[in-house]
């Protein structure tokens with residue numbers, strides 16, 4: 134007999150495969166991270182903060198909201214920070230939905246949306262992405278009912294890297310004015326595609342973003358939500374006052390002061406590494422989904438064997454099923470040197 138709600142006791146935890154990951158031993162191409170260290174300025178800011186004996190003081194966030202708002206080109210009252218975008222996703226779903234509401238979550242996609250929707254005991258409708266047609270816009274539109282309280286649009290989607298056109302997102306926001314439209318722009322820096330400029334016009338639009346991916350700081354956990362002022366005020370009623378840790382704010386402050394570090398990395402991944410892997414896969418006639426992000430979802434004939442052989446060569450990638458239960462490997466792209474090593478290893482494995 135559990136003291137918890139029965140659906141919570143019966144759920145499974147979201148457990149990413151972290152065991153044995155070691156960035157000193159492995160080339161980590163499994164979590165869509167930045168595959169290079171952060172800038173010396175970020176490291177120094179953290180060291181200075183610790184040496185200044187500030188760890189015993191509760192967090193105070195200074196002007197970080199203004200700096201993030203400036204970076205995004207929105208107003209400061211349209212932004213709030215979160216403990217990674219995972220917390221942003223959870224806050225939005227918890228605050229918008231009640232048990233039994235309908236959530237439209239096109240799949241396959243990032244696991245956290247389902248996890249948070251299940252915690253709220255929502256009915257999940259899952260239109261399928263396809264390699265040929267991308268985002269299932271019509272199926273999403275057709276699934277909207279008067280019980281729909283949440284529609285999730287990951288732009289671009291994970292694991293497939295599929296982009297979603299701005300007009301499609303806004304059409305959906307218009308068609309479901311009573312639903313929270315959660316647009317996850319976790320990989321924004323790779324695409325520069327955003328709807329954050331539309332949050333004033335569309336009061337049901339909520340954008341989540343993060344410093345975990347392109348900025349290379351998943352360990353300190355800083356995400357943010359961009360939405361209309363009233364939504365941000367409501368969500369701030371739910372987020373704790375210290376949910377974001379001070380080290381995260383120190384690191385991100387320093388990272389934002391040196392944006393070229395991130396921009397150069399993004400440029401190399403998108404303009405050099407991505408064409409390199411695509412050319413290799415095309416030449417080998419191996420199927421993959423067209424991606425606009427720093428990862429490609431590849432369908433080898435023997436995916437588990439390829440995964441195992443790459444692991445033996447100290448390269449980690451991530452197995453992900455499509456909606457027909459076909460197994461693909463999602464491979465994160467690093468810089469040119471790392472991609473050359475990946476391609477050489479793949480060539481010998483295949």
Ligand SMILES: Cc1ncc(COP(=O)(O)O)c(C=O)c1O
Pocket residue numbers: 164165216217218219220243287290291317319342343344345351355356
């Ligand atoms: C689409 C998507 N959203 C959100 C996240 C989580 O990001 P964060 O580290 O900010 O919680 C990920 C991480 O893989 C992701 O792929």
